[in-house]
Amino acid sequence: MALNTDWEAIEREYRAGQLSVREIAQRFGVSHTAINKRAKAEGWSRNLAQRVREAVSSRLVSIEVSNASAKEAVETAAARGVEVIRQHRSSLGRAHRIAEMLMAELERGTENADEIEAAIEAETASDRTANRRNAMLKAVSLPSRAGTLRELSQVLKNLIPLERQAFSLDDPGSDEPATKNDVRSALSRLDASQRNSLRGIAEALAGGPGEASS
Known part of the structure; x- marks a missing residue:
């Protein structure tokens, strides 16, 4: 594993939840096993997907995130979504x-x-x-x-x-069939x-x- 691995950037991508662990591993040149071990040891959580969707629609996060690292993760993922x-x-x-x-x-x-x-x-x-x-x-x-x-x-x-x-x-649960009102609109x-x-x-x-x- 490279000594200059950017673990802060890896953590941001992990928490944003847009890319799979294998995709993150390929992007940063580390093994997905190493990322999983680090995530478990440091308690990383892939819990920012909803915040990413909110930032895409408004372009700015409307709520305060827990720390600067989480905010940067949301903004990076939001820019990609935009x-x-x-x-x-x-x-x-x-x-x-x-x-x-x-x-x-x-x-x-x-x-x-x-x-x-x-x-x-x-x-x-x-x-x-x-x-x-x-x-x-x-x-x-x-x-x-x-x-x-x-x-x-x-x-x-x-x-x-x-x-x-x-x-x-x-949102995985948002795909609903169009209604007659949707068609009329x-x-x-x-x-x-x-x-x-x-x-x-x-x-x-x-x-x-x-x-x-x-």
Whole structure:
């Protein structure tokens, strides 16, 4: 074991509770066994996770911690959590812009469906087989584009919770299913154009206006 091991920094990371003992060991070049022995001997406790979450949401710890070492541990972990959330916001912003472009494309494709299909028919009229025509029609079809949007939504749904979990940013008991009030609240923040776009997607997925209301 190196003589210049920074045990104060190791203790801060241990108490913050964001990284596993093995990850801390790899970061500071010591064995996880040595860290566990030291933690047991000195009575370290991994009890700061809740304070880390509070500091991430407010950026400053609103309560007094027991000593300077604990406060520094919370601030270090909070800064890391803030950076993760900023990355999430940036990713979500890009995803929303892409989603809006996809919805606009879906709208244009629906409004001009007859013209697009007619152009494809004219382009492929001299083809010996219908293979190219069918492929082109499938590529511009509304279900195909709606499927792309569904896949993008699923990627974001899976990625973000996993990354937040890796940094211990969420309360493990806070994941509850969305209620109808949650949905109504989200819809109330959309403008008329966005609601119309969403309605168009719902109708396409449902197979027609009669099934889209649910």
